[in-house]
Amino acid sequence: MKKRIIMTLGLALSILMIFSAGFAQAQEETGATQEDQNKILLILGCAIAISIAGISAAIGLAFAGSAGVAVTAEKPNLFGKCLVLSVLPMTQAVYGLLTAILLMLGAGLLGGAARADMTSPILGSAAVWIGLIVGLTGISAINQGMVASSSISAVGRNPDVAARGIIFTVMTETIAIFGLLAGILLMTGLGLL
Numbered sequence: 002m003k004k005r006i007i008m009t010l011g012l013a014l015s016i017l018m019i020f021s022a023g024f025a026q027a028q029e030e031t032g033a034t035q036e037d038q039n040k041i042l043l044i045l046g047c048a049i050a051i052s053i054a055g056i057s058a059a060i061g062l063a064f065a066g067s068a069g070v071a072v073t074a075e076k077p078n079l080f081g082k083c084l085v086l087s088v089l090p091m092t093q094a095v096y097g098l099l100t101a102i103l104l105m106l107g108a109g110l111l112g113g114a115a116r117a118d119m120t121s122p123i124l125g126s127a128a129v130w131i132g133l134i135v136g137l138t139g140i141s142a143i144n145q146g147m148v149a150s151s152s153i154s155a156v157g158r159n160p161d162v163a164a165r166g167i168i169f170t171v172m173t174e175t176i177a178i179f180g181l182l183a184g185i186l187l188m189t190g191l192g193l194l
Contacts, residue, residue, distance in 0.1 A: 035120045042125030043108050046132030047101035050184075054097030054139025054177070061090025061146025068150035072157035082156050082163040086149045089170050093142035096181040100135040103185070104128055107193025117192040127191055131184045138180025145173040 033041070069083035102111070108128075109115035117124055152166025188194045 035122060039119050039121070039125035039128070040108060040110065043104055043110070043128040046128035046130070047104050049129065049132035050100040050104075050135040050139075051094070051097040053133075053136030054142065055094045057140045057142040058091050058094035058097075061093070061142035061144075061149070062087065064143075064146035065090055065149035065153060068153040072153050076157060079156060079160055082160060083153050086153050086156070086163070086166055086170055089149050089167070089174070090142040090146040092174060093139035093145070093177045096177055097135055097139055100131065100181065100184050103188055103194060104131065107188060107191075116194065121191075124191060124193075127187065128193075131187050134187075135177075135180050135184045138177045141173050141176040145170060148173050 065087040069087040072083050073080045105111045106113075107116045108119060149166075149170045152162075152170050155166055156163050185194065
């Protein structure tokens with residue numbers, strides 16, 4: 002199962018890199034301005050952040066949700082506790098979405114003026130790296146789903162351990178929080194925020 006997950010994420014990352022190479026080639030052929038190139042790379046950074054974190058969150062949700070369904074089939078009264086544990090891996094997708102929105106706001110893609118100098122040669126590449134930081138640390142959602150699955154199983158045996166299960170499940174999320182924090186600090190340093 003882990004090999005399958007790693008292969009899926011590797012394939013997604015490879016597709017994104019091939020896609021970015023195509024963008025770079027198209028930019029050179031059309032003579033796009035530095036601002037246009039930066040916007041294209043910024044969009045790529047947004048796509049990387051939300052797609053890697055989103056795919057990972059979906060895998061984590063599948064692990065946790067499967068356990069939640071199994072426990073609530075036997076003990077329907079534990080639905081609430083299982084639901085709380087089941088949705089925790091989704092937060093990494095929220096971090097990817099937040100990163101994409103902040104990047105778009107900083108570039109003026111959601112209306113208003115750009116906050117950063119969109120002609121800076123480093124800005125587009127930096128946005129791609131920010132997307133990678135948040136997306137790759139968002140892979141922690143897979144492990145979080147595994148911990149949530151175990152916590153849900155424990156709650157099925159002893160409902161009093163739900164709070165402890167939440168604590169263990171949230172601990173794996175700190176990696177994604179570090180990635181989001183690094184991304185926000187980089188956006189601030191680049192003038193996007």
